[in-house]
Amino acid sequence: MTPARRVTTQELLGRLTFSAEPWMSCDECFEAVDGYVEMLLAEAPDSIPGLRAHLAACSACLEECRSLLLLAAADAGVDPGRALERLGNA
Numbered sequence: 001m002t003p004a005r006r007v008t009t010q011e012l013l014g015r016l017t018f019s020a021e022p023w024m025s026c027d028e029c030f031e032a033v034d035g036y037v038e039m040l041l042a043e044a045p046d047s048i049p050g051l052r053a054h055l056a057a058c059s060a061c062l063e064e065c066r067s068l069l070l071l072a073a074a075d076a077g078v079d080p081g082r083a084l085e086r087l088g089n090a
């Protein structure tokens, strides 16, 4: 008989769920988002997977990144469409 089994499963599920959360903090995201935006605009391969995972789970940072992307695109005089599309798939 294993009365603790159910609890253990719940804990494991909790850890699994937690492991899907971004390991990158919002501060770290903020530090890296400039480079990420440049990368998106350059249509370069995604080389910051932690950031992508963070944006997928953090709407505040995603919004920040989107605003930055629009500003950077306007600054560079490029169409942000494709980059926005990639960001939307984050």
Ligand SMILES: [Zn+2]
Pocket (backbone or CB within 6 Å): 025, 026, 029, 054, 058, 060, 061, 062
């Ligand atoms: Zn965040």
